[in-house]
Amino acid sequence: TIVPARRGTAEVGKLWLRWKGPLGLAWRQIQKQSAQSVAVIPNISAVRSPTIQMFLKDSLFGLLARKFRGEGSEFEALAEYRPGMDRRSIDWKGSARHSKLLAKEYDTERNNQIVFALDCGSSMCEPIDGLPRIDRAVSAALLTAYISLKAGDRSSLFSFAAKPELSTPFLSGSRNFFRLQQEAATIDYRHQESNYTLALSTLQGRLRRRSLIIIFTDFTDPTAAELMLEAAGRLIDKHLVLFVVLEDRELTELITKSPESAEDVARAVTAQNLLDQKKLVVTKLKHMGIDVIEGAHQDIGTRLINGYLNIKRRGQL
Known part of the structure; x- marks a missing residue:
């Protein structure tokens, strides 16, 4: 088991190969030069934490083409206000014209x-x-x-x-x-x-x-x-x-x-x-x-x- 000491690109300069004979009484060993490199990637164990995974449950997108509505800045449409919606999204002028509470819906920004x-x-x-x-x-x-x-x-x-x-x-x-x-x-x-x-x-x-x-x-x-x-x-x-x-x-x-x-x-x-x-x-x-x-x-x-x-x-x- 090899434990890297630091992040970066590790150069593999030499390789030592050893294998046993058919009876297991002797082995053969050779040494070869190598020009290979191994990328030692940073620690990303936090990506697998329960907190991040819980957040990602609401961030997965499917294959169907549809609009993603959320707390964006691009106005999408007016919808009837329902309990649980943000009160700051209420359109008071539109509600006065239609005699019922209406709330603004926005498109969620993507591709930033x-x-x-x-x-x-x-x-x-x-x-x-x-x-x-x-x-x-x-x-x-x-x-x-x-x-x-x-x-x-x-x-x-x-x-x-x-x-x-x-x-x-x-x-x-x-x-x-x-x-x-x-x-x-x-x-x-x-x-x-x-x-x-x-x-x-x-x-x-x-x-x-x-x-x-x-x-x-x-x-x-x-x-x-x-x-x-x-x-x-x-x-x-x-x-x-x-x-x-x-x-x-x-x-x-x-x-x-x-x-x-x-x-x-x-x-x-x-x-x-x-x-x-x-x-x-x-x-x-x-x-x-x-x-x-x-x-x-x-x-x-x-x-x-x-x-x-x-x-x-x-x-x-």
Whole structure:
């Protein structure tokens, strides 16, 4: 049994083959060179969780062509109000004309474009509970991509560091989720400073219609954060942008730990300054009208799904 130590593409350089003779008294062993590679896909065990499966029971679509009515933004028709319907959907003017309560029905939006932009630079290579931040981000992105494919939207992966790395075409249908898994395995760890200006401008040039861009990154350098804010400001003119930030448990532990020496005090002050810088960047993003999702790595996938569903429910795309 082989247990991979990290996500990525594993190269199989050599193969050792051994088999026993017919009597089981001896064996023969040979060695051969190999040029094969194996994709070590990210952990997607959360996709099989009972919570996700319960949600998917209402997200499966059949083969019959029909309209999907729900909490969308495109008006479909007026229907007689029935107990259990949202009272906010009541059309009071139409009800006054027909002398009975009428409610508005909407078409559920489908075929929206969702881009998962993953920063694989040096700041995302730092570990959280034994795994790099980028691995935690990839798992959350794939979990949300699975939901979006089931909901009828189109998903794409985009990764960048000093330059854009991976850009997959938009895929639709849950049958293409395996392809996203394979592509996510190729996202490498880059010990480079992230170039937000080049990456986000390249992404903007590739998009031909309004899309939801979910950016997984971390704010460590104030100068890079300012460049990121400037690049994100150009994106929101046409697209809907959502930032996902993982909580840094190590910094929190350094701040809350009782100091025993001068070095502990210096570490706590430095950690507090880093957290203050991150909070400042998050505040600036929110003032620009960009939603930011923060949380621990074990909760970020669920929070991202809720954020995605709220965006669809409000009809922002």
